[in-house]
Amino acid sequence: MKTSTMIKETDAKEATTNACKLCTPLGASLAFKGVKGAISLMHGSQGCSTYIRRYLISHYKEPIDIASSNFSEDTAIFGGGANLTQSVKNVIRQYEPELLGISTTCLSETIGDDVPMILKRVRMEDTERKFPPIVHVSTPSYTGTHADGYVAAVKSLVDSLAVARETDAENAPVNVFPGMYSPADLRYLKDILSDFGLNYRMLPDYSETLDGGPWTTYKKIPEGGISVEDIASMGSARASLEFGHVTRFGETAATLLSTRFGIPAYALPMPAGVKATDRLFDILSEFSGKPVPEKYRKERERLLDSYVDGHKYTFGARAVIYGEEDLVAGMFAFLTEIGVIPVLCASGGTSGRLAETIESLTPEGFDDEVTVMQAADFGEIEQAAMDIKVDLFVGNSKGYSVSRKLGVPLVRVGFPIHDRVGGPRLHHIGYRGCQELFDRIANAILERRQEESGVGYSYL
Amino acid sequence: MSTFSPLKEREKQIYMKGEAPFDMTCDTKSAAGSVSQRACVFCGSRVVLYPVADALHLVHGPIGCAAYTWDIRGSLSSGPELHRKSFSTDLREKQVIFGGETRLYRSLTELIDRYEPKAAFVYATCIVGIIGDDVSAVCKKVAAEKGIPVIPVHSEGFKGTKKDGYKAACDALGTLIGTGDTSAIGKISINILGEFNIGGESWIIENYYKKMGVDVVSVMTGDSRVDKIRKAHGASLNVVQCSGSMTYLAKMMEEKYGIPYIRVSYFGIEDTARALYDVAAHFSDRPDIMEKTKALVHDEVSVIHPEIKKYRAYLTGKRAAIYVGGAFKAFSLIKALKSLGMTTILAGSQTGSKEDYEILKDMCDDGTVIVDDANPLELSKYIVDKKADLFIGGVKERPVAYKMGVGFCDHNHERKIPLAGFEGMVHFAREVYGTVKSPVWGLLKNER
Numbered sequence: 068m069k070t071s072t073m074i075k076e077t078d079a080k081e082a083t084t085n086a087c088k089l090c091t092p093l094g095a096s097l098a099f100k101g102v103k104g105a106i107s108l109m110h111g112s113q114g115c116s117t118y119i120r121r122y123l124i125s126h127y128k129e130p131i132d133i134a135s136s137n138f139s140e141d142t143a144i145f146g147g148g149a150n151l152t153q154s155v156k157n158v159i160r161q162y163e164p165e166l167l168g169i170s171t172t173c174l175s176e177t178i179g180d181d182v183p184m185i186l187k188r189v190r191m192e193d194t195e196r197k198f199p200p201i202v203h204v205s206t207p208s209y210t211g212t213h214a215d216g217y218v219a220a221v222k223s224l225v226d227s228l229a230v231a232r233e234t235d236a237e238n239a240p241v242n243v244f245p246g247m248y249s250p251a252d253l254r255y256l257k258d259i260l261s262d263f264g265l266n267y268r269m270l271p272d273y274s275e276t277l278d279g280g281p282w283t284t285y286k287k288i289p290e291g292g293i294s295v296e297d298i299a300s301m302g303s304a305r306a307s308l309e310f311g312h313v314t315r316f317g318e319t320a321a322t323l324l325s326t327r328f329g330i331p332a333y334a335l336p337m338p339a340g341v342k343a344t345d346r347l348f349d350i351l352s353e354f355s356g357k358p359v360p361e362k363y364r365k366e367r368e369r370l371l372d373s374y375v376d377g378h379k380y381t382f383g384a385r386a387v388i389y390g391e392e393d394l395v396a397g398m399f400a401f402l403t404e405i406g407v408i409p410v411l412c413a414s415g416g417t418s419g420r421l422a423e424t425i426e427s428l429t430p431e432g433f434d435d436e437v438t439v440m441q442a443a444d445f446g447e448i449e450q451a452a453m454d455i456k457v458d459l460f461v462g463n464s465k466g467y468s469v470s471r472k473l474g475v476p477l478v479r480v481g482f483p484i485h486d487r488v489g490g491p492r493l494h495h496i497g498y499r500g501c502q503e504l505f506d507r508i509a510n511a512i513l514e515r516r517q518e519e520s521g522v523g524y525s526y527l
Numbered sequence: 528m529s530t531f532s533p534l535k536e537r538e539k540q541i542y543m544k545g546e547a548p549f550d551m552t553c554d555t556k557s558a559a560g561s562v563s564q565r566a567c568v569f570c571g572s573r574v575v576l577y578p579v580a581d582a583l584h585l586v587h588g589p590i591g592c593a594a595y596t597w598d599i600r601g602s603l604s605s606g607p608e609l610h611r612k613s614f615s616t617d618l619r620e621k622q623v624i625f626g627g628e629t630r631l632y633r634s635l636t637e638l639i640d641r642y643e644p645k646a647a648f649v650y651a652t653c654i655v656g657i658i659g660d661d662v663s664a665v666c667k668k669v670a671a672e673k674g675i676p677v678i679p680v681h682s683e684g685f686k687g688t689k690k691d692g693y694k695a696a697c698d699a700l701g702t703l704i705g706t707g708d709t710s711a712i713g714k715i716s717i718n719i720l721g722e723f724n725i726g727g728e729s730w731i732i733e734n735y736y737k738k739m740g741v742d743v744v745s746v747m748t749g750d751s752r753v754d755k756i757r758k759a760h761g762a763s764l765n766v767v768q769c770s771g772s773m774t775y776l777a778k779m780m781e782e783k784y785g786i787p788y789i790r791v792s793y794f795g796i797e798d799t800a801r802a803l804y805d806v807a808a809h810f811s812d813r814p815d816i817m818e819k820t821k822a823l824v825h826d827e828v829s830v831i832h833p834e835i836k837k838y839r840a841y842l843t844g845k846r847a848a849i850y851v852g853g854a855f856k857a858f859s860l861i862k863a864l865k866s867l868g869m870t871t872i873l874a875g876s877q878t879g880s881k882e883d884y885e886i887l888k889d890m891c892d893d894g895t896v897i898v899d900d901a902n903p904l905e906l907s908k909y910i911v912d913k914k915a916d917l918f919i920g921g922v923k924e925r926p927v928a929y930k931m932g933v934g935f936c937d938h939n940h941e942r943k944i945p946l947a948g949f950e951g952m953v954h955f956a957r958e959v960y961g962t963v964k965s966p967v968w969g970l971l972k973n974e975r
């Protein structure tokens with residue numbers, strides 16, 4: 068495969084135009100939403116938390132409360148200690164949370180607040196009060212993206228809560244660390260784990276908190292999520308499964324548990340596409356000692372059957388994929404399975420590892436040219452896409468304006484979906500996710516063909 | 528909701544009409560650790576300046592502030608759409624340590640070369656205030672080199688509230704006003720202030736003035752252009768909507784150019800008619816304008832009346848909660864809802880002033896809850912306790928309403944349909960009717 072890699076100079080070049088990334092604390096807040104009874108607090112100015120809330124709410128369409136320590140000019144000069152102290156107390160009083168997740172913003176990071184120190188003092192000065200566990204994650208946005216904030220928060224949760232306990236090896240749980248998937252994906256993943264009869268701990272689990280039903284009384288904190296107790300028991304698991312292509316480099320929750328407690332860490336790609344999903348099922352089979360349940364074998368068979376039925380429609384279609392690095396890598400693996408050519412793979416992610424990841428995922432016999440853009444923005448994606456012929460966009464809502472300009476369909480995946488209903492109910496992973504995506508992509512191509520045809524057949 | 532207790536700091540920001548003496552504390556920073564629905568200084572500036580469609584808007588800071596404000600508002604432009612792009616200096620660790628002036632300079636020059644804007648606004652966000660970049664100096668340098676106004680907007684998020692952001696934006700506009708040629712502008716002319724062309728609202732209103740024979744010199748800032756703003760000082764009258772954001776600019780222009788201003792609202796039949804009559808009355812030496820205005824109002828109202836009547840029949844007696852950005856908007860909403868036969872059971876705003884809350888109190892019935900800078904817990908409690916059928920607010924309030932089985936109408940800058948003017952009133956009534964009457968609520972109530 069010929070991969071021409073364009074690495075955007077983040078320093079010498081111009082400004083970012085229409086960012087293809089979000090800021091770090093957003094990812095951290097998302098992870099905290101996956102813990103039972105947790106409330107999120109951002110240490111910084113009011114604006115950041117309000118903007119982030121609005122952004123999340125517009126996708127999940129659920130109430131999402133994120134408190135702010137609400138810096139003022141004095142705070143910025145004298146440090147955020149007093150504000151953070153008061154915030155912790157206020158949030159605990161008002162929400163009575165089972166866990167308080169604190170993420171920092173650029174502001175508190177830049178002025179150099181020592182958050183762990185401040186938190187220690189809060190507890191020491193107020194021995195009367197019963198504090199829930201407080202987990203802090205450092206998330207300055209100038210060093211990463213929302214995807215990094217997500218991974219960092221999951222790691223911090225494990226770091227401060229997981230403990231080693233005596234357990235018999237038979238019943239020890241399996242830890243599962245999913246990527247930034249949809250609530251529907253997480254529900255499906257949980258079904259799979261249960262159907263294998265596995266005792267598992269999944270962190271985060273926002274499958275209910277970010278996609279629930281109507282309420283009769285208002286809930287300060289929506290139901291669902293993994294409990295603090297269950298996170299604690301992750302320290303005595305028999306193995307950790309961690310998903311992701313790019314973000315699992317460096318220290319992560321799984322590698323931390325491996326170093327600290329000797330729990331074997333299994334790194335898996337995003338289970339997108341048949342091959343990646345097969346790997347997941349193989350490993351679950353191994354863990355459980357059970358064969359793949361019939362239900363999933365059938366799902367897989369139907370999926371392959373549909374691949375065959377639709378292969379001519381998808382073959383040769385030229386796609387642009389963009390979004391978080393892990394998602395782009397996952398979609399690359401999936402699309403190349405069905406004959407789509409991902410001519411442009413772009414992410415605002417700044418890990419610098421997307422190109423090599425894509426290279427490693429390239430299947431045998433693939434002989435088309437692929438451009439990988441790292442630390443890219445939609446301004447650059449637009450330009451690059453103009454220069455090559457493309458048929459399809461695969462990514463979040465933010466690419467709509469570019470796809471519209473080019474007159475090609477956008478198949479919405481990932482986050483955020485701000486211009487359609489049902490973003491949290493989209494499936495991306497496993498056989499079911501594949502099936503849904505395959506159908507949507509094939510139909511997007513068919514629809515375009517039908518619309519462009521002068522005849523307008525109703526029989527294709 | 529027995530466990531609900533407002534934060535102690537918040538007790539003086541919630542009031543129930545008919546209870547205790549009224550002494551609203553507002554204009555304060557949100558309590559640390561509360562989940563405020565408020566935004567920041569930057570947000571205020573961005574809201575006001577965003578619709579200037581042929582200007583470059585560069586957000587100086589890390590990516591978030593720009594990313595979260597990219598193309599989220601429904602401000603339409605009849606021409607250039609540069610405002611719909613999100614530009615950020617996207618500061619990285621290196622600039623946070625060594626300063627971001629060079630990056631700002633390079634970003635500005637490259638973007639100006641590429642897009643050839645008529646002016647550039649540079650928004651300083653929180654971090655910039657901390658690392659100490661001299662934004663004004665960079666702007667000055669680039670302005671001299673490129674020959675266009677490059678205007679710093681001092682909108683560091685932590686340096687106040689959204690209102691301070693409005694002010695910073697008005698200051699920025701103030702540097703443009705007075706620099707254009709006004710020789711072609713006649714006496715019967717106005718500026719429209721505080722109107723942002725959401726869903727084409729400015730066009731609706733401008734059209735009314737056109738029919739009245741009144742020239743609109745500039746709209747600040749709906750569908751506006753730098754050149755028009757430069758000439759704004761040539762108008763005879765400033766007509767200010769949404770008092771919170773732009774009264775400051777009107778006062779500035781009154782002092783500097785002797786242009787009087789009036790405050791109006793284009794929301795609801797009553798207020799829209801009032802606004803147009805007030806403008807007509809200002810040009811009292813031209814009675815023909817008042818004549819035309821009367822005819823216009825008559826025509827417009829008769830067009831929409833039948834449809835409104837239909838909605839009113841259903842909506843009469845229904846109960847509404849209002850939580851909006853500025854209190855002035857709340858006044859109009861209460862009146863408009865009344866004209867649909869509805870009562871208001873909660874009224875609140877993010878940024879109202881003491882006087883605003885006094886007016887609110889006088890407008891409301893006994894038992895109406897009045898809140899300043901409310902949080903989701905409070906809002907949800909009151910809409911349930913007071914049995915609201917409708918909630919009017921912004922995107923952050925929507926899920927609160929929906930979860931509790933209450934209809935919702937978006938009255939913020941993110942909406943895409945025009946609610947202003949007579950025509951807008953029909954849209955509003957349709958929205959309210961559609962959400963309140965929807966059969967889905969019935970299904971929720973049947974649960975279990």
Ligand code: SF4
Nearest residue numbers: 112114115592653684
């Ligand atoms: S960083 Fe400051 S200016 Fe930017 S959104 Fe946050 S509070 Fe507002």
Ligand code: SF4
Nearest residue numbers: 090115173208589591
């Ligand atoms: S200051 Fe940092 S944390 Fe806050 S919105 Fe901007 S990028 Fe995000």
